[in-house]
Amino acid sequence: MPLSSNIQKNLNRISLGHKDQLIAGFAALAITIHLLESTLPSPIPGIKPGLANLVTLYVLIRHGWSLALNVSLIRVIAASLLLGSFLSPTFAMSLAGAVASLAVLGLAWICPGKPFGPIGLSILAAMAHISAQVITAYLLFIPHASLFTLLPILLTAALISGTFGGILVSKILERTHDLTDT
């Protein structure tokens, strides 16, 4: 069969490198945490511990920004497909949050001297994440100025969860220090 042999030939050409394996492994972990987190009840819409984002932060610090970008975007898309929210407002906000926090993390990461530790990076990511989500919600779904009344509460939650998330990542980094490549 010429067709199937052609497919086989193309498949052989795709080689999975070490980077791909890292991306797949961390993305799987992030998706699992994202799914578990989506079942947690939330007192105020928009407030979540953001544990899935800690995977992104860990990957950024251990393996660099481009790997973190891959893991984060795969997580957002795959988790939304699994939750059935792909292309819904939830997805748009999730994507906006992820893109904004990745952008801010990227900027902080190329800062000369790398002044921020895991906690600083985590706070920056959390604040960017929630700000982008509120702006997206305002521009696309709830065009009412009263929406911004929620912003101070959400930012407070982001600072708290960002700080604790950063502490958590610091501890995980300490414990996995001896591992050359996870």
Add this chain to the structure above:
Amino acid sequence: MNHSGLASLFTIADKILFFFSAALIIASYFYFWQSTPAHYAVVKSPQQNALFIDLNDPKVHNVKGHLGISTLKVHDGQIRFTASPCKNKICIQSGWHQHGGAITACLPNRISVQLTSQSSTPGYDAIIF
């Protein structure tokens, strides 16, 4: 986990960022939680098209409703019902309104007044699915 151990996890930039963020958040409470003055009022009635009223233009507006004519008075960036053919006159007793997002209405006459700071209303209230 002792306290000094926890503090050592913060770099100097982290500490500055933490306190800067905290200050920004406190400022955001003051900024976003103060009531914003409204600039326009949208008056809706089933008997006529929606009316867009500039609150900086002191004027008296007569709006046709289900029972008859309601009178709205605009003065000094504020708006109120001054007359309405309803029984209880709750709309009139609610007094002046000047804050963005405030809503007042004369239910028997089926007239609603929504105050807004924007010069146009969005095409929809919210999208949820």
